Amino acid sequence: SQTIHQWPATLVQPVGSPLSLECTVEGTSNPNLYWYRQAAGRGLQLLFYSVGIGQISSEVPQNLSASRPQDRQFILSSKKLLLSDSGFYLCAWSVRHKTLAGVDNEQFFGPGTRLTVL
């Protein structure tokens, strides 16, 4: 079966410090990978997605970046954190779209990382 890991689970960082959050998926190959941020315990904002190694698409311009150095590894980074970067960061994966019939479209989420920027 497939599993998705995120670490760390919680992180407290000062403003201006760098950030690196990691996400790995096991039990599948060539997944689509996603980074979301959930602010104020409610709405989900898609930050980045990737359909393959080295292929990153950004949804929202900001001081965050993402990388996919390996097939099942997705990293979220920042050179200098802002107060507004605080939130709950979620990684997700899905099977790569196979046909127009829409088979296996659901995304599966990791446990999340709670980031507090002080």
Next chain:
Amino acid sequence: AQSVAQPEDQVNVAEGNPLTVKCTYSVSGNPYLFWYVQYPNRGLQFLLKYITGDNLVKGSYGFEAEFNKSQTSFHLKKPSALVSDSALYFCAVRESWGGATNKLIFGTGTLLAVQP
């Protein structure tokens, strides 16, 4: 533009009573619809999906959802609520023209509170 609406910020229901969490959508083409549940400080868990076929979809933990094309709705239901069902529920729709990306558009979430 495609969108998903969850008109209720919170739904309160007594344990043992039926529950409904509402979702309406707007898409071009055939809708692919999903429900997720989130417990505090946890990731989202997939409950069920509608792709095609029967309008009544059954999912995890006794939940089901009814797809209604004429009303563009996909309401989540459960015949008898449990206190442990208290959580945040998200409706989502897949972008019709997402191609290989499988991007989902999420609603704003509905907090379900089940009172004992």
